[in-house]
Amino acid sequence: MNWIFLILEIFGYIFIGIGSFFLLLASIGLLRMPDVYNRMQTATKATTLGALSVLFGIGLLDLNWMPKSLVIALFILLTAPVGASALARASYKAGIALWKGSVVDKYKEEKEEE
Amino acid sequence: MDLFTLVSLILIIAMLIAAVVAAEIKDLLSAAIAMGIVSLIVSILFYILQAPDVAITEASIGAGLSLAIMIFAIKHTERWEK
Amino acid sequence: MIPYYYLASVALIVIGIYIVIAKKNLIKIIIGLDMMDTGVNLLLISIGYVKGGTAPIENGNYTLYVDPIPQALVLTAIVIGVSVMALALSIVIGLYKNTGSLELDEIRRERK
Amino acid sequence: MKRILGGVIAVLIFIVLALAFVHIPFGNIDLAEYHYYNPVDNEHTQDSVPQHYLDEGKKETGSTNIVTAVVVDYRGFDTLGEVTVLFLASTGVGSIMYIFEKEKRRKVRRANAVVETASKLLFGFIILFGAYIFVHGHLTPGGGFPGGAVIASSFLLLYLAYPRFHAEHKNLNIAESLAGLTFVGVGILGLFLAGYFLYNFLPFGLPTYLFSAGVIPVIYVAVGVKVGSELTGIVDAMMGVRE
Structure with missing residues (x-):
């Protein structure tokens, strides 16, 4: 039954590779994105997926x-x-403006409705 | 140059940059956060130097609690250094 | 070979000393003291390191360990450091509530 | 002017310390090579102190983690002193901040609903993790000091999520006093049973099992509870929220 472990190992390395790719994308996005909120979005979404994939791959290896x-x-x-949500809310309350290309500001709309 | 030396040197350079930032910046909140970064990198260095007990302690106290206490103190007083 | 760990921790200590000497803001001075604390801890741990050794937790496979005594020293020193830092910060908050300033010059002028 | 003076002094201190420390070899120390001078017999013995701890520590204390053996068993009295310093610092912070708490009330602003729910969910897990760290202090990395810090950080999470939250000082005091009493009581029990303060009088058991190493887990649990309650008290005092 040695080949099962071999297949598991190959899949584990594939998962680790996918995860590292997403982490790389996240760090590139951290440099490229224009304002705080966009940066936080890349830094959280892509990093969550990348870290989960790497952890699952490590689990498959052993x-x-x-x-x-x-x-x-x-x-x-x-x-x-x-x-991420707490950080975004805090930076919104601290008065950091959105990027000029942003079109949706749900938080402000909700404030105005109240 | 082996992997140990390379990783250590990168981390040490980042740590010293954060320390100089904490020394020179006028914003006390930024200085406290830079001090937290120094503590975090030092905890990774402790882990590299095979001291996991100290690494856990430094990561939870130096980068967590001490930063929070310093931020509370800055909130009670004022933020900008003259 | 240059022992870069010693140089880095000495540099941390020296940056702390520079902050304590040159800066006049009290919270900045406490940040400097904390930095000296961290530097001394790093110095102690790096002196105890043995090349190729593992952490001093016996699991039967290894025979070479790093020095456990500096680790035991530093483990307690970190906790003491944060509590003493909190004490110093509370004294600084008391000074600020009484004199309205964090700068050493203005506090000294207030006393006269 | 002061900056230039400080810079010059700092560079001078750096040169002196660097010249002093550059002669210590990094990583090339053979722990068995230290010769320990025994003043009683006026001779140099071959067995150095760290090598003795590494060789005999498991046999003499029953603890797998040698750092824990040094902190709790070989230098347990020193740890008692450290805990006393921590207690004094926590008392000092509380008594200084108590003077100002009546003057200024912090403006209470509700946190996010996401943060509130998540902190309610995670609080128990973080407490559990801290307890795991200090219960397994003699087997895995960790121990009373990091475990107490993790517990205090879980309370810090509650303080951040609920601005009106306030830990009861009476309960904190009770936990801290009981932990301190346990530490000193185990020490005095060793004094009565074997003639030494903090003597490891319980059976060692099998190494790498949870119930092993005699009194070391008991003392580390006490240290963990004490450090956790004291750091929580410090956070509570520094936060300065009263209703």
Whole structure:
């Protein structure tokens, strides 16, 4: 039954490669994006996917690590969006303006409706 | 130059840049955050130097609690250095 | 070979000393003291490092370990450092509430 | 003027310290090569202190993690002193901040609903992680000091998410006093049972199991609770929110 582990290892490396690619995209986006909110969006969305993929790949490489890496993935899934939303809200309240090309400002609309 | 030296040198250069920023910037909030970055990089260096106990302690205290305490203190006083 | 870890931690200590000497803002001075603390911790840990050694947790496979004594020293020193820093910051907040300033010159002028 | 003076002094100190430390070899130390001078017998013994801890630590204390063995067992008295310093600093912060708390009330602004829900969900897990760190202090990296810091950071999360949240000082005091009493009580029990303060009088058990290493887990749990409650008290005092 050695070939099952070989296939698992290959899939694990494929997942790690996908994850590293998304992390690379996230860091390029961090440099390219024009304002805080766009940067935060790349830094959270792409990083969450990349980190989850890398963790799943590591779990496939050695099946003993699978529960641990799944738990770590669950906590990244729980904490990263919350932190990003808190940061975005704080920077909006601190008065950082949107980029001039932005067209949607849901937060402001909601404020005006109240 | 092996991997140990390379990673250590990159981290040390980033740490010293953050330390100089914390020394020279006029905004005390930015200085406190730069100090947190120094603590975080030092905790990674502790991990590289095979001290995981100290690395956990430094990451949770130096980069978490001490930064929060300093930000509370800045909130009670004023933000800009004259 | 240059021991760059020692030089980096000495540089941290020296930047802390420079802040304490040259700056007049009290919170900046406390940041400098914290930086000196961090530098001394890094110096102690890097002196205890042994090339090729692992962390001093015995799991049967390794025989070469790093020095455990500096790690035990630094482990407690970090916690003491943050609590002493909080004490110093609370004293600074007290000074600010009484004199209305964080700069050493103005506080000294206030006393006269 | 002061900046130039400070810069010159800093460069001079850097040169002196660098010249002093450049002669210490980095990473090439053989721990068995240190010769320990024994003043009682007036001779140099072959066994150095760190090598002795590494060789005999598992046998003498039962702890797998040698750093924990040094912190709690070989230098347990030192740890008691450190915890006392921490207690004094926490008391000082509380008593200084108490003077100003009546004057200025912080403007309370509600946090985001996302943050509130997530912090309610994560608070228990973070407490559990801190407890895991200090219960397994003798087996894995970690111990009482980082575990207490993680617990205090979980309370910091609650403080940030709920501005009206306020930890009861009475409960914090009770937890801290009980932890301190446990530490000192275990030490005095060792004094009665074996003749040494902080003697490791419980059976060691099998190494790498949770219930091993005698009194080390008991003391580390006490240290963890004490550090956690004290750092929570410091955060509470520095936050300065009263209703």
